[in-house]
Amino acid sequence: MSFDPPLQKKAEQDETTELRPKFNADGLIAAIAQDADTNEILMLAWMNEDALRATMETGRGTYWSRSRQALWIKGETSGHTQDVVEILIDCDQDSVLLKVRQTGGACHTGRKSCFYRQIDPETQQLWKD
Amino acid sequence: MSFDPPLQKKAEQDETTELRPKFNADGLIAAIAQDADTNEILMLAWMNEDALRATMETGRGTYWSRSRQALWIKGETSGHTQDVVEILIDCDQDSVLLKVRQTGGACHTGRKSCFYRQIDPETQQLWKD
Numbered sequence: 001m002s003f004d005p006p007l008q009k010k011a012e013q014d015e016t017t018e019l020r021p022k023f024n025a026d027g028l029i030a031a032i033a034q035d036a037d038t039n040e041i042l043m044l045a046w047m048n049e050d051a052l053r054a055t056m057e058t059g060r061g062t063y064w065s066r067s068r069q070a071l072w073i074k075g076e077t078s079g080h081t082q083d084v085v086e087i088l089i090d091c092d093q094d095s096v097l098l099k100v101r102q103t104g105g106a107c108h109t110g111r112k113s114c115f116y117r118q119i120d121p122e123t124q125q126l127w128k129d
Numbered sequence: 130m131s132f133d134p135p136l137q138k139k140a141e142q143d144e145t146t147e148l149r150p151k152f153n154a155d156g157l158i159a160a161i162a163q164d165a166d167t168n169e170i171l172m173l174a175w176m177n178e179d180a181l182r183a184t185m186e187t188g189r190g191t192y193w194s195r196s197r198q199a200l201w202i203k204g205e206t207s208g209h210t211q212d213v214v215e216i217l218i219d220c221d222q223d224s225v226l227l228k229v230r231q232t233g234g235a236c237h238t239g240r241k242s243c244f245y246r247q248i249d250p251e252t253q254q255l256w257k258d
Contacts, residue, residue: 003253014238015238016255017246017254017255017256017257018253018254018255019248019253019254019255030159030173032161032170032173034170038168039167039168039169040168041161041163041170041226043219044159044161044219044224056248056250056253057250059250086247087247087248087250088244088245088246088247088248089244089246089247089248089255090172090173090236090243090244091236091237091238091240091243091245095173096248097170097244107220108220109143109144109220111220114219114220115217115218115219115226116217116220117146117217117218118215118216118217118218119148119185119216119217119218119225121185121186121188121216124132124147124148124185125146125147125148126145126146126147126148126218127146128146
């Protein structure tokens with residue numbers, strides 16, 4: 001089953017209470033995962049229709065792996081699963097925000113968050129946590 | 130001046146302390162804006178090289194407007210500017226996280242955050258704040 005298409009009028013898309021996700025030319029929507037308790041940002045990944053539907057149906061963070069071109073149930077191999085507490089969608093419905101309870105690190109490097117480096121704007125070097 | 134290219138080896142890109150942003154086929158990188166004080170997610174937008182450089186140089190949230198195909202200094206017309214406190218970059222350097230102090234609403238609808246609707250997974254309807 002497909003999702004309903006986005007509404008043509010921007011203001012209607014912004015205010016509708018119908019789920020009408022706007023997938024990009026590659027059929028993807030951006031998905032931010034945020035720790036439901038601390039509000040820390042854990043990762044940014046991508047979802048296709050199947051991944052969004054699976055996340056809604058199973059309550060487990062599920063994405064589309066662009067590198068593997070395959071559905072990616074987060075933690076399926078690593079055990080670092082995401083229990084989804086809430087799913088929010090933005091004004092034009094082209095990105096979602098998952099509030100999750102993360103088991104283990106969200107990042108494939110083993111870190112809790114993928115955002116472990118800060119840009120020094122002066123030197124363009126990165127500081128690591 | 131261009132940024133240095135991403136490193137070929139994934140593990141090196143993950144650990145380097147050099148800024149080597151990975152722009153997509155459209156020359157863009159995803160940018161999350163988060164309230165520096167409350168950690169609330171305000172919006173997700175896009176940056177090209179110029180937008181990232183301008184954000185680093187000016188400390189004002191600057192994006193690429195895909196609809197207008199133009200550099201977009203956040204708040205330039207609305208007054209709803211973003212003072213950037215910190216810029217973080219993720220493991221493969223294809224998304225950035227801005228911690229900001231937001232004046233007025235971050236969303237063009239006037240709301241503080243673009244993520245004002247929650248998906249009800251059962252009914253597929255959206256609840257509004």
